[in-house]
Amino acid sequence: MTEADGKRWRERPEGSNWGDFGPDDQIGRLNLVTPERRRAAAAEVREGLAFCLSLPLDCPRVQINPRRFPPEMSFSMRGDDPAMNYPYGRMFPGQKDVVCDDRALLSLQYSTQWDSLCHMGFLYDGDGTGEAEATYYNGYRAHDHVHGPFDYLHDREPKDGPYGAARLGIETLAETGLQARGVMIDLFAHVGLEAERIGYDRLMRILEADKVEVEEGDVLCFRTGFDRALLAQYEDVSVEVDPHRCSGLDGFDDRLLQWITDSGAVALVSDNEAVECMPDFKRETPHGSRVPLHNHCLFKLGIPLGEMFLLSDLADWLRANGRSRFLFTAPPLRLPGAVGSPVTGVGTV
Template sequence: MLASPLKTLLTAATLAAAAWGHAEQPAVGTSPWGPEDEIGRLNLMTPASRAELLSRVTGGEVYDLSVDLFIGMPSWQAAGDPHYRMWMTHTPHGTVVDDPLGLGETMNEHVSYTGAAFSMYTHTGTHIDTLAHFGLDGRIWNGFSAAEHLGDRGWQIAGAEALPPIVARGVMIDLPAFLGVDMLPEGHRVTRAELRGALERQGVAMKQGDVVLIRTGRMQVYEDAAAYMHNPPGLGLDAARFLVETGGAMVVGADNLSFEAFPSEVEGNYVPVHTYLLAEQGTPILELVYLEGLSEAGIYEFAFIGGGLRLRGADAAPMRPIALPLAPADER
């Protein structure tokens, strides 16, 4: 049975969803940082913001916010994208038999050689969505068009190589802790009221330029791909608006895949949260972020440090972010 606060908030979410169906037709956003901008709200990072943040790092435990990649892991399959695969290209015994470098049996038996290769969809594991990932009516953030800027080798603008390393204040919003559940129920659509309530419980306020990460508790079943991927909870559109327009988030993310709740609450758009964040607001999205360690330690504010692989022209990039605890601002 759902906790009473969750029942109340679910009712509010249903009413809000009906209202969004009548919203005016959305369009891609025009960047306030100029016509060439391809990184959106990541422009909120400055040398001063990084310096101030790093001055508060305590030097304590480092929290790894990434997940393991392994054969059989959870991944997005609804659109037919490839599973994660890894295979051995060289093994000690195989090298003795094949002698690929022409070194001879004696050398190959003395010096063992192991090598591997892997392949995967760019949105596999902990990753960051670029602003090219979703668009509206043939255009992405800042009006760049697929017709003009997308070739056979990827996007010529707003690809993963354009995203700078992220060094910013991180805020984790622990929804299961607020709602008194182990993890959010299947299909649960996160609301603005839930985010507000969790922030108040944690005693943390969002600030402009934050990396805001939502814990749903889904990572507790990450090792079971079928359970992890089955009807996951996710954000509603009003909750996403709260993070950006009220909270000032620079980047948003969560421990689920694929961030928003399904089915869509907006007629005519099957991913309204993605298009709102990426195409309209220029806000990158992080998915499959591991937040269990931060939750167990009760750490809600931290230095977020991470950079995606510079995959030229790609719509997403794998990332291994970390979280470093911070001293309170008045204790520096």
């Protein structure tokens, strides 16, 4: 099917919201962050205190994901000269200004990061032809809208660039400002730094115990304590970090997924590596997903996922002050075509 038909799909996935925000929507549930919801978020600022919600961009110090690499810092050049501590007097005799310019080679999802809505797709038959195609939120397709060098399904010849996301790129999230009311859900306070799968029942008990209320338009922030484990290793590389030793949401719990749908949450954020429990790639859903929370949020509902945020400092302050809500501000880089982005988030109370 082509976009000339007026639709990229004939039947949307079960449990999805494709089309609810318009046939060409690219920001999903962030549409629910209305001016009214932003005013409610701003009303949470009472003390005027700001908390950084991002790890250093080169954290973790020891690489834990083999596909993602820490930043490689370098300097810009002025002709043959490195532009670090560069005196302009070399170009203009008598001038006393000194300048530094640098550059970095980044893996966009190494440290604190956002997943765009095209970070994770699914093989889906949206045309009803009996042939599944690599498809992303709201029916956007591989090769038509998200361009890579290979067509893995049809074994076609490699394509020349440009590569990247012509639709659903991270810039679509950046353009919203990505500011809303944040709600802290402190898993660490209840289970510690342990590999516990948090399903619906456990989560409901935690919300009830901490008197946490979730409303449509909120960003849900799940603190597991893994951020401080990463920072401990950042300070001392001899400290061992097990990425599986922390809690996470149990994406295989259908009632939890339905709660996420019903909650009206516009984004899920965690200080662990995947928001959901790190996949063992042994279990899968009846539909064939081994990362079911990513599938549910990114592919079906258009809910962006924020990973490896720095949440513990803010979580401790909120708990000490009997609060759970705050102003959440964390736009990604406005980098057209990217499928993920580092972020420097701020939580304001």
